[in-house]
Amino acid sequence: MESIFNLQGKVGIVTGATRGIGWSIAQALASKGMNLILNSISNQELLNERINELKENFKIEADGFLFDVSEPNSVKECYNQIFKKYKRLDVLVNNAGIMKDALIPMISSEMIDRILDVNVKGVIYNLQYASRLMGRNKSGSIINVASIIGRVGNEGQVVYSASKSAVIGLTYSAAKELASQNIRVNAIAPGFIETDMIKDVPPDKFNKISENIKMKRLGTPDDIAKSVLYLASDLSNYVTGQVLGVDGGMLV
Amino acid sequence: MTNIEKLNAAFVEALDLDPNESIRDSYSYGDPKWDSVAHMALVVSIEAQFDIMMETDDVIDLSSFGKGKEILAKYGINF
Ligand SMILES: NC(=O)c1ccc[n+]([C@@H]2O[C@H](COP(=O)([O-])OP(=O)(O)OC[C@H]3O[C@@H](n4cnc5c(N)ncnc54)[C@H](OP(=O)(O)O)[C@@H]3O)[C@@H](O)[C@H]2O)c1
Numbered sequence: 001m002e003s004i005f006n007l008q009g010k011v012g013i014v015t016g017a018t019r020g021i022g023w024s025i026a027q028a029l030a031s032k033g034m035n036l037i038l039n040s041i042s043n044q045e046l047l048n049e050r051i052n053e054l055k056e057n058f059k060i061e062a063d064g065f066l067f068d069v070s071e072p073n074s075v076k077e078c079y080n081q082i083f084k085k086y087k088r089l090d091v092l093v094n095n096a097g098i099m100k101d102a103l104i105p106m107i108s109s110e111m112i113d114r115i116l117d118v119n120v121k122g123v124i125y126n127l128q129y130a131s132r133l134m135g136r137n138k139s140g141s142i143i144n145v146a147s148i149i150g151r152v153g154n155e156g157q158v159v160y161s162a163s164k165s166a167v168i169g170l171t172y173s174a175a176k177e178l179a180s181q182n183i184r185v186n187a188i189a190p191g192f193i194e195t196d197m198i199k200d201v202p203p204d205k206f207n208k209i210s211e212n213i214k215m216k217r218l219g220t221p222d223d224i225a226k227s228v229l230y231l232a233s234d235l236s237n238y239v240t241g242q243v244l245g246v247d248g249g250m251l252v
Numbered sequence: 253m254t255n256i257e258k259l260n261a262a263f264v265e266a267l268d269l270d271p272n273e274s275i276r277d278s279y280s281y282g283d284p285k286w287d288s289v290a291h292m293a294l295v296v297s298i299e300a301q302f303d304i305m306m307e308t309d310d311v312i313d314l315s316s317f318g319k320g321k322e323i324l325a326k327y328g329i330n331f
Contacts, residue, residue, distance in 0.1 A: 072308075076307070076308070079305065080305055083305045087303075128308065129305075131292070132292075132295060132296055132299065132305070133305075135292065135293065135295075135296030136296055136299065136300045177289065177292070178292075180289065180293075181292070181293065181296070
């Protein structure tokens with residue numbers, strides 16, 4: 001079983017990889033020997049630190065690119081660099097995402113644009129370039145980080161839920177389109193995970209959501225990273241077009 | 253292999269064409285075996301043959317064998 005988990009010599013990219021869920025995913029993949037490209041948007045220093053940490057702790061090759069996933073030219077440049085250096089890509093984790101809440105009357109058009117740009121267009125741009133690199137070896141795994149909110153919705157999250165439902169829909173379509181090239185496309189739908197993203201949730205809402213978690217604890221970024229490891233590795237080599245809920249039983 | 257042989261090989265491999273027939277410049281998207289699903293395989297195959305990564309606009313513009321030659325010229329590949 002250990003060899004099935006082995007990602008030695010493979011190459012992966014994780015978007016939004018410096019904090020929260022993305023950083024745990026990066027560490028999990030690196031711990032199995034995968035060479036990694038990390039992306040984030042705002043803090044070059046932190047990105048450099050993360051790269052060095054991975055190289056030191058796991059003796060892998062790691063590179064970082066600071067860019068906005070919703071900028072097609074920056075995405076293209078990143079994949080050009082991956083192509084030049086590695087000539088291959090095995091795993092894409094579309095993790096970068098933003099969440100902003102607003103009740104229906106308060107939704108601005110700027111907010112709609114920004115959330116859809118990052119959470120949807122960013123995922124599609126990465127998927128486009130990644131699948132072309134993966135197609136060369138006729139193998140690859142694309143993992144899109146959606147959300148439980150994209151499955152069941154939530155008050156105040158019309159825009160965010162629309163973006164995450166879109167991620168689920170595009171996962172199904174891409175899985176159909178890319179299966180013949182042996183490229184698998186799956187989504188993970190995290191529940192309520194302890195990261196910076198949820199630190200501003202008001203206490204009453206926080207308590208209400210927490211009560212719905214049947215396993216009686218918040219999720220950790222590590223909980224998500226373990227599922228990504230499964231979908232990235234050959235353990236899941238016949239799994240595509242699935243949405244894996246990792247939510248401590250919020251929907252049961 | 254010459255560049256034209258490489259381009260031929262990319263088409264033959266991706267679209268499962270007869271390897272003994274040379275492909276005409278007019279062979280186009282929508283003709284037998286070149287459908288939307290095969291298009292992706294064709295792009296991958298051309299990129300692998302010439303060791304390049306094409307712009308998305310060029311992927312969209314790749315509409316015939318002849319157009320393929322024109323596009324590849326942008327990447328320094330001449331016929
Ligand atoms: N936390 C949860 O409860 C939860 C639940 C369900 C789904 N999710 C999803 O899980 C993913 C990760 O969430 P998280 O909680 O780990 O978030 P987080 O702690 O806020 O971290 C977000 C990461 O994404 C990067 N990022 C944000 N916008 C970007 C952009 N436009 N381009 C490139 N990178 C960008 C950030 O970079 P900087 O460090 O440079 O800012 C950071 O590394 C998101 O897609 C989110 O929607 C989270």
